Amino acid sequence: MRITAVQAVYPKYKHLAPSWRTHFWQIVVRVDTDAGITGYGYGGGGVAGVAVVNGHLRDLLIGREIESVADIQAIYDLLYLESLPYGRKGLGIMALSGIDLALYDLLGKARDVPVCALLSDTPKRRIRAYATGEDAELYHSLGYTANKFGHRWTGSDDDYDTAVRSAERARSIFGEEATIMVDVYMSWDADVTLEMAKRLADYNLYWFEDILTPDDLDGQAALIDDVKPTLIAGGEHEFTRHGFGAIAKARAMDLWQPDITWCGGITEGMRIVDLAEEYGIPVAPHRGGEVWGLHLISGSACADLAEFHSDHIRSERDILWVNEPAPIDGYISPSDAPGFGVTLNEALL
Numbered sequence: 001m002r003i004t005a006v007q008a009v010y011p012k013y014k015h016l017a018p019s020w021r022t023h024f025w026q027i028v029v030r031v032d033t034d035a036g037i038t039g040y041g042y043g044g045g046g047v048a049g050v051a052v053v054n055g056h057l058r059d060l061l062i063g064r065e066i067e068s069v070a071d072i073q074a075i076y077d078l079l080y081l082e083s084l085p086y087g088r089k090g091l092g093i094m095a096l097s098g099i100d101l102a103l104y105d106l107l108g109k110a111r112d113v114p115v116c117a118l119l120s121d122t123p124k125r126r127i128r129a130y131a132t133g134e135d136a137e138l139y140h141s142l143g144y145t146a147n148k149f150g151h152r153w154t155g156s157d158d159d160y161d162t163a164v165r166s167a168e169r170a171r172s173i174f175g176e177e178a179t180i181m182v183d184v185y186m187s188w189d190a191d192v193t194l195e196m197a198k199r200l201a202d203y204n205l206y207w208f209e210d211i212l213t214p215d216d217l218d219g220q221a222a223l224i225d226d227v228k229p230t231l232i233a234g235g236e237h238e239f240t241r242h243g244f245g246a247i248a249k250a251r252a253m254d255l256w257q258p259d260i261t262w263c264g265g266i267t268e269g270m271r272i273v274d275l276a277e278e279y280g281i282p283v284a285p286h287r288g289g290e291v292w293g294l295h296l297i298s299g300s301a302c303a304d305l306a307e308f309h310s311d312h313i314r315s316e317r318d319i320l321w322v323n324e325p326a327p328i329d330g331y332i333s334p335s336d337a338p339g340f341g342v343t344l345n346e347a348l349l
């Protein structure tokens with residue numbers, strides 16, 4: 001099938017404040033073909049990402065044939081090279097990710113198989129979900145056995161106590177066997193991390209996420225041994241196998257969390273997972289419970305752990321993608337529907 005039209009749109013989100021942190025500036029990418037099949041992808045970059053797709057990459061896509069995963073990989077590589085002067089990391093790759101995901105959706109629909117079945121002959125059918133958020137009681141009552149709470153260092157020594165209280169609460173609600181993590185969104189520094197490792201030791205946290213900025217690889221590498229057995233996790237702000245290659249070489253993280261709608265889509269996500277396997281690093285994608293990451297987890301050697309954000313558990317939210325699977329008793333399954341198995345709620349465009 002041949003690509004006939006490409007369009008990126010920034011949705012009219014209603015239930016979310018217009019901030020990066022609440023809805024990540026996600027864009028919709030639509031790709032039409034002469035076979036009458038339309039693929040949809042979810043990328044990043046907001047209105048700038050829309051401009052990258054509609055103002056540049058679209059012209060490189062029209063007329064191209066999509067018949068195989070290899071075709072999608074070749075197109076990704078072409079678009080990566082063409083956008084390289086302004087791309088490589090950040091907005092350019094976030095926009096390209098949306099195109100890549102739309103192409104996988106197309107190919108899955110053309111073959112009448114879910115995307116995970118394009119990636120593996122034996123996709124995982126049931127993946128353990130973890131809830132990201134502060135309402136441990138709710139998540140526990142819904143059947144989750146894993147929870148990641150948030151913490152921010154604000155500059156006060158009280159911040160140690162708030163971290164301990166959150167860890168204590170999560171551990172007491174979920175029990176000794178549960179998997180408990182903390183995401184600090186780059187607000188700790190080396191000294192805070194070392195002190196937290198001591199104060200939180202009794203709560204047996206699985207990982208500390210995003211402790212320093214992604215550019216401080218040496219700083220994270222220097223902490224890895226001192227916080228064990230807790231892992232240093234991160235990568236939602238990193239892009240492509242090249243960025244993760246630098247993390248690997250620096251031995252800066254024990255667990256990688258690429259965001260499949262930002263890091264280069266499924267094409268680059270699979271390459272990142274391959275690289276991680278070489279280094280023996282587990283991969284648990286950022287927002288891996290959303291279909292884009294979920295199909296990658298299902299169809300690759302990713303860890304059996306899919307992140308489900310608390311804003312997806314709330315009832316009042318924008319439902320942009322209809323028929324997204326939700327965890328049941330703490331486990332989530334990609335649907336058997338073709339492509340990513342979701343349809344677009346056009347009312348939000």
Ligand SMILES: [Mg+2]
Nearest residue numbers: 183209210236
């Ligand atoms: Mg995070």
